[in-house]
Amino acid sequence: MGCSAGQLGSSLLGLWLLLCTWGCPGSAELRAPPDKIAIIGAGIGGTSAAYYLRQKFGKDVKIDLFERGEVGGRLATMTVRGQEYEAGGSVIHPLNLHMKRFVKDLGLSTVQGFGGLMGIYNGETLVFEESSWFIVNMIKLIWHYGFQSLRMHMWVEDILDKFMRIYRYQSHDYAFSSVEKLLHSLGGDEFLGMLNRTLLETLQKAGFSEKFLNEIVAPVMRVNYGQSMTINGFVGAVSMAGADSGLWAVEGGNKLVCSGLLQSSKSNLITGSVIYIEEKTRTKRTGNPTKMYEVIYQIGSETRSDFYDIVLVATPLNRKMSNITFLNFDPPIEEFHQYYQHIVTTFIKGQLNSTLFSSRALDKFDLSTILTTDNSDLFINSIGIVSSVTENNPQPSTERGHVWKIFSQEILTKEQILKLFLSYDYAVKQPWLAYPHYKPPEKCPSIILHDRLYYLNGIECAASAMEMSAIAAHNAALLAYHRWNGNTDMIDQEGLYEKLKTEL
Ligand SMILES: Cc1cc2nc3c(=O)[nH]c(=O)nc-3n(C[C@H](O)[C@H](O)[C@H](O)COP(=O)(O)OP(=O)(O)OC[C@H]3O[C@@H](n4cnc5c(N)ncnc54)[C@H](O)[C@@H]3O)c2cc1C
Ligand SMILES: *[C@@H]1O[C@H](CO)[C@@H](O)[C@H](O)[C@H]1NC(C)=O
């Protein structure tokens, strides 16, 4: 009995192996891997895509990464008096698991502690001031806002909980063909609904008070996204999570993750600007005519081109930013016109004129971060003392003149700087097209632009953050891999949460 069952088993296995030579869904892929893949953009999106593509397609695929500026993109540091400070994406949430994994894999270290006290200024006075005593803070918050801040914490927690499902799906190799399908798999219609409504509507419906919204939530949106509560509810939740405790950054600068991923993925960096992408039929070494993408790029005044099986675009597609033209596609590849918010980061080493914010004597002023409400009429969104990328905490206050980081809508004039500071000895600025200007209802750009042409930054329509780009990169790598191998059962699966709950 045992013997015949064994025989039956092994002959079934033989049959299965035979059948699978012609392709079994979700299992052994037998199509040869692609020869060459291009990624455009070496920010966290492009470099993490290189990492995941290498993982999926193996060591023989040639991966070219195009970058016209610096590796890191919107992750960048600026030097102030010999010390480097984060000028773009700066803080990472403790539950951003992809970023955590990269740092661990690459052997990088982290810095923590964006300590100090925070105050909120409404144009006339500080409407809220943190205390260094936890219990005093709790009493103050409850005194001012009832239990609103506790409820806010629970609201964010609930969304974060659902959001975290993505890690399980991705670790089981599941991919999604659109941002909407990805979000739906995490939080169903609730998440999609959040893209359709403003944060203000969402939170008003949830019963939060005007006072709490104006004095706490709006200032957090201003510092994190340079916008008001008219942004969509989803990015609003991401932004509120960015006010959690336990935030961290990479020692030496967050951009080190990008250069690290570039290296560890053994990709080839091409320092050039991609201008056109066109599909063409090429005859490969094997002699078969194959459809490939020609990527045309400029290095200085020289124009060059190369052919690729798969292309990933990892930079916002619009004229002002990437300015890539898709030639001769039929039907044409749609143009995206997502408007990106202009934000200026300014670093100033100097002595703040704190009487601008509070009547308290200069030496009694102990706030290290000042956020502003929407109606503050001030020319800045926020101002705060920062520590360099190698320090765990801001320098002791014995030394006169901290380094302050200011976010503003426009470049600050000298008069404006002199209004804020009693004296200063150094100022540098970096203007950004920072993140989408959110205006729900959001319609997210496609991920699949064409057969083997993928777009990562559509995910920014939901929320722009380092971890979002890493999630989009992982998804695009899995999607490219499954579509290459015809594993349709790994794409857009419904009911994944229930399905994977029982599987450990
Ligand atoms: C001021 C500021 C503060 C922020 N704060 C935070 C924060 O605290 N936490 C957080 O998680 N996120 C934060 N973000 C958002 C975060 O930085 C971004 O979401 C993330 O870095 C985007 O990465 P990306 O790789 O998708 O795009 P990018 O970093 O923009 O990378 C795209 C790259 O493509 C290159 N490129 C563009 N066009 C071409 C072309 N035609 N040819 C070749 N190369 C091209 C660009 O030079 C760029 O390097 C902040 C952003 C800004 C600007
Ligand atoms: C969101 O709005 C779009 C139209 O902009 C609509 O098609 C979609 O059904 C809405 N989704 C939800 C979940 O409300």
Ligand SMILES: *[C@@H]1O[C@H](CO)[C@@H](O)[C@H](O)[C@H]1NC(C)=O
């Ligand atoms: C975009 O690139 C085209 C050439 O491909 C150029 O003519 C145009 O001026 C560029 N636009 C911007 C806004 O840089």
Ligand SMILES: *[C@@H]1O[C@H](CO)[C@@H](O)[C@H](O)[C@H]1NC(C)=O
């Ligand atoms: C500091 O700011 C206050 C309020 O704007 C102003 O009255 C005062 O003159 C400033 N102090 C100095 C020394 O500039």
